[in-house]
Amino acid sequence: MMAMQYSFTLPADYDMSIIDRRIRDKGPMLDGFPGLGFKAYLSARKGEFGSRENLYAPFYLWQQPYGASDFLTGPGFEGLTQSFGWPRVKTWIIWHAETAPALGDAKFAAEEVIAIEPYSALADIRDEEARRAQRQARQADVLASVSAFEPTRWTLVRFSLQRSAPLIAGSSQIYRVGHVSLP
Structure with a gap:
């Protein structure tokens, strides 16, 4: 299992209704994609929920890596890059993931990326993160x-999908969820 995300920072005066329309029109195209756990179509508006930028930043949970490969080499991603440019795609190895049956009802997402200190006890961090994710779920x-976690830049990501707006805490980025594609 792996997580994946790319993000596009849009100009401060960008008409975010363009992103909303794109999500509404193209979001269902990934429903049922092979190997997908879920894709959350995320956007953030500058000044809303503490966001410093306008963002379009889909987040994926892949059950199988081949699904990510098929998506990134397919026409959907090609079309995205033609519209918004060539993003840096971040990937993480899953330590723990839980989803509820009503996952498609998500309206908000929270994401926090945290640096892992050199020489940390990774097994201890993994175990604590799994317990934290279970409590949150x-x-x-x-x-x-x-x-x-991601061992190239040594970061961990905490990501959640929620029915209502989460509290802004620490360095969390809060997003609106426009659509959730499911397997």
Whole structure:
């Protein structure tokens, strides 16, 4: 299992209704994509929920790496790059992921990327992150809780999908969810 995300920072005066329309029109095209756990179509508006930028930043949970490969080499991603440019695609190895049956009802997402200190006890961090994700998944409003790490830049990501707007905490980025594609 792996997580994946790319992000496009848009100008401060960008008409974000263009992104909303894109999500509405193209979002269902990935429903049922092979190997997909979920794709959350995310956007953030500058000044809303503490966001410093306008963003379009889809987040994926892949059950199988071949799904990510098929998507990135396919026509959907090619069309995206023609519209918005060539993004840096971040990937993480899953430590723990839980999803609720009502995952498609998500309206908000929260994401926090945290640096892992050199020489940290990774097994201890993994175990604590798994426990944290499990506790979070038991909250009534939470529809997905993902904890994962990336050993190239040594970061961990905490990601959740929720029914209502989460509290802004620390360096979290809050997003609106326009659509959730499911397997």
